[in-house]
Amino acid sequence: MIFTIFKKELKDSLRDRRTLMSMLVIPIILFPILINIVVFVSKNLSEDIATREIKIGVVGTDKSFIYTELSSLNEQVGKKKLVIYKDTASMLVDLKNDSIQLGFFTHNNEAIAFKEMKPLAITVYHNGSDVGMVERAEAYMKLIEQKANLNRLKSLNINAEQVTPLKTAYRNIASDKEMFGKLAGGMLPYIFIIFGFIGCMYPAIDLFTGEKERGTIETLLTTPVARWQILFGKMGVVVLSGITAATCSLLGLYFSIQTVDLGAGVEVMDTINSILSFQFIALLYLLLIPLTIFFAGILIPITIYAKTFKEAQSIITPLNIVIIIPAMVALTPGIELTTITACIPIVNVALATKDLIAGTLDYGLVALSFVVMVAVAIIAVLVSYKRFGREDSVIN
Amino acid sequence: MIKVDNIYKEFILSKQQQKELSTKDTSSIAVRGISFECKPGRVFSLLGPNGAGKTTTLRMLSTIFKPTQGSIFISNIDAVKFPNEARRKIGFLTGSTGLYNRLTPNEVIDYFGSLYGVNEKLLMERKEKLYALLNMNDFQNKRIGKLSTGMKQKVSICRTMIHDPEVVVFDEPTSGLDVITAENIIDLIKDCKNQGKTVIFSSHIMSEVDLLCDDIAIIHKGSLLYNDTMEQFRNSMQAENLTAEFIRIIHQSQVKQ
Numbered sequence: 051m052i053f054t055i056f057k058k059e060l061k062d063s064l065r066d067r068r069t070l071m072s073m074l075v076i077p078i079i080l081f082p083i084l085i086n087i088v089v090f091v092s093k094n095l096s097e098d099i100a101t102r103e104i105k106i107g108v109v110g111t112d113k114s115f116i117y118t119e120l121s122s123l124n125e126q127v128g129k130k131k132l133v134i135y136k137d138t139a140s141m142l143v144d145l146k147n148d149s150i151q152l153g154f155f156t157h158n159n160e161a162i163a164f165k166e167m168k169p170l171a172i173t174v175y176h177n178g179s180d181v182g183m184v185e186r187a188e189a190y191m192k193l194i195e196q197k198a199n200l201n202r203l204k205s206l207n208i209n210a211e212q213v214t215p216l217k218t219a220y221r222n223i224a225s226d227k228e229m230f231g232k233l234a235g236g237m238l239p240y241i242f243i244i245f246g247f248i249g250c251m252y253p254a255i256d257l258f259t260g261e262k263e264r265g266t267i268e269t270l271l272t273t274p275v276a277r278w279q280i281l282f283g284k285m286g287v288v289v290l291s292g293i294t295a296a297t298c299s300l301l302g303l304y305f306s307i308q309t310v311d312l313g314a315g316v317e318v319m320d321t322i323n324s325i326l327s328f329q330f331i332a333l334l335y336l337l338l339i340p341l342t343i344f345f346a347g348i349l350i351p352i353t354i355y356a357k358t359f360k361e362a363q364s365i366i367t368p369l370n371i372v373i374i375i376p377a378m379v380a381l382t383p384g385i386e387l388t389t390i391t392a393c394i395p396i397v398n399v400a401l402a403t404k405d406l407i408a409g410t411l412d413y414g415l416v417a418l419s420f421v422v423m424v425a426v427a428i429i430a431v432l433v434s435y436k437r438f439g440r441e442d443s444v445i446n
Numbered sequence: 447m448i449k450v451d452n453i454y455k456e457f458i459l460s461k462q463q464q465k466e467l468s469t470k471d472t473s474s475i476a477v478r479g480i481s482f483e484c485k486p487g488r489v490f491s492l493l494g495p496n497g498a499g500k501t502t503t504l505r506m507l508s509t510i511f512k513p514t515q516g517s518i519f520i521s522n523i524d525a526v527k528f529p530n531e532a533r534r535k536i537g538f539l540t541g542s543t544g545l546y547n548r549l550t551p552n553e554v555i556d557y558f559g560s561l562y563g564v565n566e567k568l569l570m571e572r573k574e575k576l577y578a579l580l581n582m583n584d585f586q587n588k589r590i591g592k593l594s595t596g597m598k599q600k601v602s603i604c605r606t607m608i609h610d611p612e613v614v615v616f617d618e619p620t621s622g623l624d625v626i627t628a629e630n631i632i633d634l635i636k637d638c639k640n641q642g643k644t645v646i647f648s649s650h651i652m653s654e655v656d657l658l659c660d661d662i663a664i665i666h667k668g669s670l671l672y673n674d675t676m677e678q679f680r681n682s683m684q685a686e687n688l689t690a691e692f693i694r695i696i697h698q699s700q701v702k703q
Binding site: 061265268269274 | 457458460505508509510511512530531533534536538539540542544545546547548549553557558560561562563605
């Protein structure tokens, strides 16, 4: 009987546009679209910033130190045109109305500063909302400072190595996989937790509140099928939808990474491919299944309680935030899977997946996370069972 | 056969319900000690104004609700103790019955046939017979959402009868339907009676009651005010017509209270 109900509910759900959108379409197309847009925009933006000719204001004359140095820089750091100003006030007016993009002002007399071997104070004015300009100014100043430093050391007759007492090298012993897991691995559980929840949401509302609202539940309850069988048949579809949505979102993400040039390099792509082993996928689903059952278990009592589709949506929407917060924990650096975090539902799945990607998994903690998730899933199912058994909840 | 003995139904009121009903009572009694019997081959009508307890009573008969007290026997099966067994004998249809709009009539009938445990051969035979009787062949594979109200009502009838129930429960089956569509229901009730099934239906439309029923019960504020044969009801009438008599009985009970 459970399977008969499951089959019918699945057929019914697959013909519902909202469920199809949340279960298949959005999870599959969201990441390819999102990644394409981000890559396109950032590529164009960075190209534009790098190649864009900017106007630079300099207070002083064309004989001043900063003017000469800026003019001598080649166009590798970007095209530029220098404009001379008599005072900072007029230069700042032009900077504000975007006639120029950077402004340089030298505070002290440069001839005296160089002669007396004192630092030459330079202020670089920039508009922080103009993306990439401060980086351009820093690049100019880095080259000018390097040249000035070498000249001063030369005039002091000092070898550059003599004033460099330490040479520190930092070596990363973490594997690419580990690095990827720790830095980007938090994204994966975040994605499948969110999509797993959204995937469960619409079928749950449709199969419980919707059935009440449409007046079909009454006839279903007069059939010789036990209520728990009806509940389990419907719950099966909710869980399947959540798992499908999570899987589709991961597939969408994977194919986006494979097909869109992210500029990530071959090493990163090889790392991603090496992560996707059979063991990884099996362990991922081991965590994903109780998580989705837990989601179904908390959504179903709400959808049974709600009298209308609208009411159910208005209760569940804030619940999204409650789910997002523990999912975001995995994105926070420094929080690891420990005995304590393994006992916190959702957080444990997020952190275990992060470790799973990094390959730094402690199987004992994964087992604990799994047991905790199964326990909360059972509790959530029991709550659903109790709520579905209540006459006043099932019938409007 | 339906045998109802002294059934009560009490609902616990939530704080929100107490607020909505402007009451401080923590519970509400919808049905108070009702007893009656519906015999095979006869149509029993449960009459009462809105909120009288008709739907609650029929929901208890259909095992959707469990009585707080009392017993219900459906074809000699204790429906309170063995609801699943009793459900096999019951066909249930309401005026507000919804159907699965995204499925076709065929899919809905197959689904309910499976839920009632009707074997495939029997299901095919019954479908063929009911489709022909209700003229459903032309739209059996169209999505229900695209059907007219009349067509949907035929699907509901077919769904109700697919397991050939011994007892058929109709809760205001014609409410909201036009005269032509309502006629399908009237015909169905007559057919059920002719086939020797036990039929109980609730209504507040006296013309329907006059046309169909053999036995009548009047219910008001959860209590049974009258229960006898239709013939006896007609003979003992003090008002000039059935509607007036129904109103008179209701008013008389209010005066007594």
